Amino acid sequence: SAVISQKPSRDICQRGTSLTIQCQVDSQVTMMFWYRQQPGQSLTLIATANQGSEATYESGFVIDKFPISRPNLTFSTLTVSNMSPEDSSIYLCSVEGTANAGEQFFGPGTRLTVL
């Protein structure tokens, strides 16, 4: 299985500020995915990040609000910009497994609270 780490694990931020979340994978992967889980809700895909190209955003998510970097095959960042309390969520990084077709793994998540 892929081992995924995220930093920070949690943060409390002020309205109007930005936070960058890092995701590190222990193996090279083609695609990395960023999800959001709002309190008491299911997971929603924010965007898909390929190395060397711009991220592909899902409906309702835009690059200005959630810029993503993907500098290499093991690392990605998601920035939550100009935060408001509605951005309080868990943000999770996800990758496909490399050993067995179909596997999809998730990082431990970053729990963000915006005051």
Added chain:
Amino acid sequence: GEDVEQSLFLSVREGDSSVINCTYTDSSSTYLYWYKQEPGAGLQLLTYIFSNMDMKQDQRLTVLLNKKDKHLSLRIADTQTGDSAIYFCAERFSGGYQKVTFGTGTKLQVIP
């Protein structure tokens, strides 16, 4: 369309079997997943099934897939208190970036 539905809550007694159900709408799914999320924790991949299979068993877990009815179920045999968690059904689509879409989650409560 991409829509995955689950019942919100299930309560079972310790030692009984639990069956968590899920329905999905997209017939082009390639893989279907079950994830477990304990309070304050991340998502744990429990098991998954390729769409051309109809059953998969892994220790106490049995996954049944009815493609005709677009129905997926997870059976947990001999349910333990440690199985108390939220269980998410999810499907991966065959096109584009093969994104994974999640169901609403079923909260399983195991009564000692």
